[in-house]
Amino acid sequence: MYNFTYHRASGLRQATNLLGKLDEAKLLAGGQTLLPTMKQRLAAPANLVDLNKVEGLSGIELQGRALVIGAMTRHAEVASSPVVQQAIPALAHLAGLIGDPAVRHMGTLGGSVANNDPNADYPAACLALAATIITTKRKLIADEFFTGLFETALMPDEIVVKVSFPLPKKAAYEKFRNPASRYALVGVFVAKRPSEIRVAVTGAGTSGVFRVPAFEEALKKRFSPKALDGLGVPADGMSSDIHGGAEYRAHLVGVMAKRAVAAAME
Ligand SMILES: Cc1cc2nc3c(=O)[nH]c(=O)nc-3n(C[C@H](O)[C@H](O)[C@H](O)COP(=O)(O)OP(=O)(O)OC[C@H]3O[C@@H](n4cnc5c(N)ncnc54)[C@H](O)[C@@H]3O)c2cc1C
Numbered sequence: 001m002y003n004f005t006y007h008r009a010s011g012l013r014q015a016t017n018l019l020g021k022l023d024e025a026k027l028l029a030g031g032q033t034l035l036p037t038m039k040q041r042l043a044a045p046a047n048l049v050d051l052n053k054v055e056g057l058s059g060i061e062l063q064g065r066a067l068v069i070g071a072m073t074r075h076a077e078v079a080s081s082p083v084v085q086q087a088i089p090a091l092a093h094l095a096g097l098i099g100d101p102a103v104r105h106m107g108t109l110g111g112s113v114a115n116n117d118p119n120a121d122y123p124a125a126c127l128a129l130a131a132t133i134i135t136t137k138r139k140l141i142a143d144e145f146f147t148g149l150f151e152t153a154l155m156p157d158e159i160v161v162k163v164s165f166p167l168p169k170k171a172a173y174e175k176f177r178n179p180a181s182r183y184a185l186v187g188v189f190v191a192k193r194p195s196e197i198r199v200a201v202t203g204a205g206t207s208g209v210f211r212v213p214a215f216e217e218a219l220k221k222r223f224s225p226k227a228l229d230g231l232g233v234p235a236d237g238m239s240s241d242i243h244g245g246a247e248y249r250a251h252l253v254g255v256m257a258k259r260a261v262a263a264a265m266e
Pocket residue numbers: 026027028029030031032033034035036051071072097098099100103106107108109110111112114115117119120121122154158159160161181182183184
């Protein structure tokens with residue numbers, strides 16, 4: 001690890017000011033992605049701005065027809081929250097599938113969406129549930145927030161404050177885990193919303209999380225796994241690595257989508 005200067009922010013305004021004025025500054029949330037990359041010398045920020053003592057960034061609240069979760073809320077809190085389990089059980093299930101207990105007790109929702117790892121779980125939930133990401137500057141719909149591999153619409157001095165998930169009628173997430181890393185080799189989140197069906201896929205696309213309009217159209221006509229018979233995604237555009245080739249991932253997208261629809265119907 002290279003040397004860096006540690007700053008403990010006491011409020012959002014201070015964190016924003018530090019990000020704006022310091023050279024090569026990075027926010028530190030749960031540290032589950034940032035610290036390993038720093039240890040491996042894949043990242044070398046000169047300054048770390050710690051969000052852990054900033055008040056008001058963590059918590060889970062039902063606000064009308066939306067579930068609002070603070071950026072510093074840990075995955076374990078989402079997984080075990082009776083409010084989440086009642087309002088969007090698929091989201092609690094998803095949080096409980098992330099990494100291992102240590103990762104879930106430190107990793108945060110804000111860190112996960114800001115990092116936008118192509119194999120991460122939350123981006124699929126945000127996209128399928130049509131979530132809004134609320135930052136220190138604006139509100140961004142998920143379709144505009146996730147822009148590519150490890151890329152988001154966030155500006156360098158912009159902080160994710162909370163995420164608002166509109167309540168779906170039905171939803172489910174099915175994840176084919178990489179047994180070594182526990183990240184998604186392919187994960188599919190299906191949401192039946194009052195006015196539309198959304199299907200979002202993580203782990204598979206070369207450009208990160210994506211929706212599958214053909215699946216969504218078919219499921220709008222008939223919300224059943226059978227509606228997806230004969231449909232698939234092209235292997236072109238799927239990532240390929242030692243864990244699975246593009247054809248394999250394309251096949252898994254169809255399989256996991258059907259499983260997710262079946263789970264949502266239960
Ligand atoms: C062994 C292991 C297994 C894992 N398995 C999975 C898995 O199965 N599924 C999965 O989805 N993830 C997995 N993860 C990643 C985990 O979910 C991380 O918690 C997450 O990616 C990052 O969250 P964090 O709070 O740790 O962020 P950090 O590591 O602290 O930060 C990550 C990045 O986000 C930025 N950031 C953090 N918070 C904010 C904010 N509020 N606003 C703007 N930028 C911010 C940071 O500056 C940094 O660039 C795994 C990690 C490990 C180490």
